[in-house]
Amino acid sequence: MSDPAAHSPFSVNNVRMFIAFRVFFNCRFYYPIFTVLFLDFGLTVAQFSILNAVWAATIVMAEVPSGALADIIGRRRLLVFAAVSMLVEMAIFCIAPMGNIPLLFSFFLVNRVLSGLAEAAASGADEAIAYDALQARGMADQWGRVLDVQMRLRSVMFILTMTIGAAVYDPDLMTRMASAVGSDHVFIQSQTLRFPLYLTFLLAVLALAAVLRLEEICPAPEADGTCEKPFGGSAMDAFRLTLSTGGWILKTPFVLAVILFGMLFDGILRMVITLASQYYRLVDLPESVFGILGSVMAVAGLFIPRLALRIAENRSPAFCLWTTAATALAGLCGMAFFWPIAGLFPALVAFSALYMVGFYVSYFVNQQASSSRRATVLSFKGLAYNLSYGFIGLVYAGLLEAKKAGFDAVGMPPQGVENMVFRDTFFWFPLSLAAGLVLMSAGALVLRNRKP
Numbered sequence: 001m002s003d004p005a006a007h008s009p010f011s012v013n014n015v016r017m018f019i020a021f022r023v024f025f026n027c028r029f030y031y032p033i034f035t036v037l038f039l040d041f042g043l044t045v046a047q048f049s050i051l052n053a054v055w056a057a058t059i060v061m062a063e064v065p066s067g068a069l070a071d072i073i074g075r076r077r078l079l080v081f082a083a084v085s086m087l088v089e090m091a092i093f094c095i096a097p098m099g100n101i102p103l104l105f106s107f108f109l110v111n112r113v114l115s116g117l118a119e120a121a122a123s124g125a126d127e128a129i130a131y132d133a134l135q136a137r138g139m140a141d142q143w144g145r146v147l148d149v150q151m152r153l154r155s156v157m158f159i160l161t162m163t164i165g166a167a168v169y170d171p172d173l174m175t176r177m178a179s180a181v182g183s184d185h186v187f188i189q190s191q192t193l194r195f196p197l198y199l200t201f202l203l204a205v206l207a208l209a210a211v212l213r214l215e216e217i218c219p220a221p222e223a224d225g226t227c228e229k230p231f232g233g234s235a236m237d238a239f240r241l242t243l244s245t246g247g248w249i250l251k252t253p254f255v256l257a258v259i260l261f262g263m264l265f266d267g268i269l270r271m272v273i274t275l276a277s278q279y280y281r282l283v284d285l286p287e288s289v290f291g292i293l294g295s296v297m298a299v300a301g302l303f304i305p306r307l308a309l310r311i312a313e314n315r316s317p318a319f320c321l322w323t324t325a326a327t328a329l330a331g332l333c334g335m336a337f338f339w340p341i342a343g344l345f346p347a348l349v350a351f352s353a354l355y356m357v358g359f360y361v362s363y364f365v366n367q368q369a370s371s372s373r374r375a376t377v378l379s380f381k382g383l384a385y386n387l388s389y390g391f392i393g394l395v396y397a398g399l400l401e402a403k404k405a406g407f408d409a410v411g412m413p414p415q416g417v418e419n420m421v422f423r424d425t426f427f428w429f430p431l432s433l434a435a436g437l438v439l440m441s442a443g444a445l446v447l448r449n450r451k452p
Contacts, residue, residue: 058116067379124378155301267388283343
């Protein structure tokens, strides 16, 4: 009798290491206190904004070239680079000096560049090496199961890191915990602010250990691939692959549509998540529970992927699109009312849609992309997502400034003005999503009707 475990996608080494890498690379203990961490080190809000802009620009510039390099020189090598970059960026965080602001800023600048490079290198290469391993064993149809388990495990880890990271950052809590075990040590913020960083450094070590155990899978030469031997090529090969893959996406309406719709959803929903703390404040939720709320939102990741898998396997891509659209619009429209306390529930609905988007885009794109260009295709997807997020951020910032300029703020404190402007402009998010869906759907219909 054959062993059932041998036919499980999780019996494949690359699948297990892919899941481990995703969990350790993406779940970081400092996420719940990310902004205040920079400020408590001594940086200003303006410097924090500059560093984030550098991080985003690095990802945009490196996203597609890194995907092409993964398809040319090997996915494992790019993932090792990503893990090593994470290890170094966290080491820089851990030893960053306090007091000398120019020196501190230079440390954080290097950190942000390395972080952006790591994100770009990992994007696409990790999925490609896992999917190819499944395909090589005739189990490509099991990719949905892999995504389901990966997203649920990542949600569990995210809950743990959000909760623990916020807890160890609090000097009062750490002092009480020390007292409970018989120590009279009194912690201060300059000590505890590094605790989430030390813990994330350990995750970087585990991420590196996972990628070192990956096995390289070379695309079949006859596919339409780029390697006649196990990976190898020049920068010019990577450039040619980038151009040919871009052309392939433009000539493949289904893949182009999946990426464009995913870009629309991801950009808007990610921007709303970025502004979540401001929203929570306006629906009368206390700031002391913001970290817990992040964990609560991650709970959706425990069941949404399983639901998305069942829908994707039994329904059409159009059904997947419209159920995601209905979920996102329902959540965003509900959020626009800013119901006290109860406003948390539409936020949960809207944020759940982001899990659906992530699942469906990966599910359908990996089905269509050939092995030899898979990492490059996924990098184009990542580039589209980051461009959308950046563009929406710039447009919304301009909208806020325009609204603020015409706002009668006499007698109101600055924070009150910010809150009022945010409340008055939030409806643009569901409106923009609805308008984008109408335009893209009309474009898809026109293209389909032009087919011979």
